[in-house]
Amino acid sequence: MTDLSCDVAVVGAGTAGLAAERTARRHGAKTLLVDAHFAGTTCATVGCMPSKLLIAAGEAAHAVRRAGLFGIEVPAPVVDGAAVMQRVQRERDLFVAGAKRSIAEIPDGIRIEARARFASPTTLLLDDGRRIAARAIVIATGSVNTVPEAFAAVRERVLTNASIFDLATLPRSVGIIGAGPLGLELAQALARLGVETHVFEQGDTLAGLHDPEVARCLHAILERELPITLGVEVTATPDGDGVRLAWKGKKQGERRFERVLVAAGRPPALEHLDLGRSGLALDEHGTPDFDRATLQCGRSSIFLAGDANHDRAVLHEAATEGMIAGRNAASFPEVAPGTRAVPMAIVFTDPAVAVVGRLPGKDEPHVLGAASYEDQGRAKVFARNAGLAHLYADRATGRLLGASMAGPGIEHSAHLIAWAIQNERTATEVLDHPFYHPTYEEGLKPALRAICKEVHAPQRDDEGFTAGS
Numbered sequence: 001m002t003d004l005s006c007d008v009a010v011v012g013a014g015t016a017g018l019a020a021e022r023t024a025r026r027h028g029a030k031t032l033l034v035d036a037h038f039a040g041t042t043c044a045t046v047g048c049m050p051s052k053l054l055i056a057a058g059e060a061a062h063a064v065r066r067a068g069l070f071g072i073e074v075p076a077p078v079v080d081g082a083a084v085m086q087r088v089q090r091e092r093d094l095f096v097a098g099a100k101r102s103i104a105e106i107p108d109g110i111r112i113e114a115r116a117r118f119a120s121p122t123t124l125l126l127d128d129g130r131r132i133a134a135r136a137i138v139i140a141t142g143s144v145n146t147v148p149e150a151f152a153a154v155r156e157r158v159l160t161n162a163s164i165f166d167l168a169t170l171p172r173s174v175g176i177i178g179a180g181p182l183g184l185e186l187a188q189a190l191a192r193l194g195v196e197t198h199v200f201e202q203g204d205t206l207a208g209l210h211d212p213e214v215a216r217c218l219h220a221i222l223e224r225e226l227p228i229t230l231g232v233e234v235t236a237t238p239d240g241d242g243v244r245l246a247w248k249g250k251k252q253g254e255r256r257f258e259r260v261l262v263a264a265g266r267p268p269a270l271e272h273l274d275l276g277r278s279g280l281a282l283d284e285h286g287t288p289d290f291d292r293a294t295l296q297c298g299r300s301s302i303f304l305a306g307d308a309n310h311d312r313a314v315l316h317e318a319a320t321e322g323m324i325a326g327r328n329a330a331s332f333p334e335v336a337p338g339t340r341a342v343p344m345a346i347v348f349t350d351p352a353v354a355v356v357g358r359l360p361g362k363d364e365p366h367v368l369g370a371a372s373y374e375d376q377g378r379a380k381v382f383a384r385n386a387g388l389a390h391l392y393a394d395r396a397t398g399r400l401l402g403a404s405m406a407g408p409g410i411e412h413s414a415h416l417i418a419w420a421i422q423n424e425r426t427a428t429e430v431l432d433h434p435f436y437h438p439t440y441e442e443g444l445k446p447a448l449r450a451i452c453k454e455v456h457a458p459q460r461d462d463e464g465f466t467a468g469s
């Protein structure tokens with residue numbers, strides 16, 4: 001086999017890597033794209049899409065159970081676990097086929113199916129023995145599942161996001177380790193599908209929320225459907241063909257589950273890249289320092305994009321980072337900052353959660369506007385009146401800085417707030433925009449008005465507005 005050379009070598013054909021390769025090529029670079037499998041992106045195969053498909057099934061069962069609230073009497077839903085999983089897999093496979101189609105559209109000679117690691121700052125060594133000499137390299141290797149040592153003894157009963165969507169049917173019971181976005185989304189979906197589900201979290205918050213009041217509110221709402229135990233360490237031992245979990249810390253207990261789902265974080269997939277040979281300065285976790293605006297690692301010709309940099313591990317950011325890294329890799333040593341959007345993370349629980357912009361620092365002069373969904377018109381109509389939105393704004397100007405929200409329709413309201421923050425809008429200016437009645441978006445008004453009052457900014461909407469007017 002002969003060695004290869006190119007202007008830009010991209011390692012990893014996920015969302016970030018595909019965007020990086022495409023962009024570098026559009027900018028005139030001779031590119032090579034290396035992936036171990038070309039199996040489709042994480043999003044399509046084991047991430048965003050199959051998890052939303054499971055959530056959709058859970059929502060359908062939940063809607064049937066709630067029908068009585070509206071005077072519609074139906075028997076309790078009978079969940080056919082095998083049929084649920086078949087739909088998840090069928091639809092997932094269509095998304096995967098779409099991802100593979102875009103990979104197939106890449107011109108011949110560019111795709112290299114191999115595992116890559118560094119041999120030098122400008123050379124990759126492939127596991128088929130070949131080498132790639134590249135003027136610039138984009139690392140887009142994504143993130144990996146971790147199963148903590150505490151679960152080693154029950155490894156064959158452990159599920160992760162890489163295996164759960166391939167189950168032939170639903171398990172009877174699942175202990176879920178981790179109350180982050182991934183753990184909570186799957187936990188609620190499974191619980192709604194009739195799986196006995198219990199979430200355990202060693203930290204004292206959930207869903208990535210750093211605002212304790214919003215976190216407490218979400219915890220209370222979700223616990224109406226399933227137990228979520230925070231502040232506990234869990235140990236696991238085999239119990240027949242299941243697993244016995246024992247937990248201690250803020251609470252104590254033990255219980256047998258059929259399976260354990262470990263959703264305890266996804267560190268960047270950098271371990272097998274031999275970064276020691278890349279010439280990059282690495283931190284104590286073995287992660288290279290990189291610039292968020294250019295994606296460049298130090299002053300090197302190496303760029304780090306997507307989950308691999310562990311900065312904003314969500315899909316739209318992986319795509320943006322891939323584009324910026326690809327463009328800069330093509331133009332290296334000329335490197336320019338790319339446009340970064342306001343940070344926005346959404347958790348597709350019910351109610352949904354969103355964290356947008358930034359939480360102001362402790363000493364930063366700011367105001368907090370709060371809005372509860374308990375008495376919100378639209379939410380009451382649909383019997384979904386629970387949740388809390390906190391908006392943070394600059395104390396001097398009322399300009400919005402960030403938001404932590406858990407409530408009905410939050411995935412949509414979060415976009416409005418993100419766009420307002422990105423456009424440097426004040427609470428007054430946001431209130432000047434139309435809010436249709438009765439919508440979930442109206443639920444933000446009390447928080448915006450509270451900010452206007454605190455900063456003595458004009459509030460030109462009608463405060464007399466009530467939930468049912």
Ligand SMILES: Cc1cc2nc3c(=O)[nH]c(=O)nc-3n(C[C@H](O)[C@H](O)[C@H](O)COP(=O)(O)OP(=O)(O)OC[C@H]3O[C@@H](n4cnc5c(N)ncnc54)[C@H](O)[C@@H]3O)c2cc1C
Nearest residue numbers: 012014015016036042047048116141142306307313314315
């Ligand atoms: C269950 C779950 C649900 C999610 N839900 C959402 C959601 O609703 N919304 C959202 O925005 N985000 C969601 N995410 C996050 C989102 O999926 C990721 O942020 C995104 O897919 C990351 O893309 P990437 O290109 O960085 O990595 P990936 O798509 O993982 O691509 C990395 C690629 O690198 C390859 N690779 C790794 N090492 C090597 C090597 N040494 N040599 C060659 N190839 C290598 C791998 O084979 C892989 O193809 C979810 C994630 C999970 C796990």
